[in-house]
Amino acid sequence: MTALEGAVVLVTGGQRGIGKALVDDLLTRGVAKIYATARKPVPSDDPRVVPLPLEVTDPASIAALAAAAPDVTVLINNAGVTAPRTYLDAPTDELRTVFEANFWGPLEVTKAFVPIIERNGGGHILNAHSALSWVALAGAYSASKAALWLQTNALRIELLERGIGVTGLHMGYVDTDMTAAIDAPKSKAEDIARQALDGIESGAYEVLADDTARGAKAVVSRDLAEAYPQLVRS
Numbered sequence: 001m002t003a004l005e006g007a008v009v010l011v012t013g014g015q016r017g018i019g020k021a022l023v024d025d026l027l028t029r030g031v032a033k034i035y036a037t038a039r040k041p042v043p044s045d046d047p048r049v050v051p052l053p054l055e056v057t058d059p060a061s062i063a064a065l066a067a068a069a070p071d072v073t074v075l076i077n078n079a080g081v082t083a084p085r086t087y088l089d090a091p092t093d094e095l096r097t098v099f100e101a102n103f104w105g106p107l108e109v110t111k112a113f114v115p116i117i118e119r120n121g122g123g124h125i126l127n128a129h130s131a132l133s134w135v136a137l138a139g140a141y142s143a144s145k146a147a148l149w150l151q152t153n154a155l156r157i158e159l160l161e162r163g164i165g166v167t168g169l170h171m172g173y174v175d176t177d178m179t180a181a182i183d184a185p186k187s188k189a190e191d192i193a194r195q196a197l198d199g200i201e202s203g204a205y206e207v208l209a210d211d212t213a214r215g216a217k218a219v220v221s222r223d224l225a226e227a228y229p230q231l232v233r234s
Contacts, residue, residue: 172212
């Protein structure tokens, strides 16, 4: 378990959507400092929030972030990108970009910050996955989040003896700018953030933050036709 009171937290993609909700909730939990990244960060009204630039697909940007945030004890890998819902009609370079941002980006940030968290006495990492980690309905986005889920599971084992806990966060659609064009039920970003941070403090391995995530995971071990009713022919 990791207490957030007094912690120094890094939230990638921390100035909009779920990331901003995480920052807002963290401020109510007595954290000492929050590094909130964005490609083009803007100042914060709260002196505990330190905006920093980050492009998760750029090694130099990640290195600069690690140099600027040497006191981090909790890392939240939240930044990511959406993707075309097709494999066959999307340019391959575009599909590769999704993996660069959603799989390799969090991994490289984690590799940069594990030694920092370890030097600072241990702490926690939370990776933002998706209910679509378990349902192949969003093209390369689903695949990248599935890969990130397995990455998280592997890192949790690798870090067992290094004083760093690891939590995976799964959720369905959340009411943010990213999902503005989607006509479907959506969770509130602040509800997802609260459950995610509760998960860090309780040492949860996974947080299934809504019914969509819980339903998606429940179907994984069942017959494929239950997950994909399109396969059923009347």
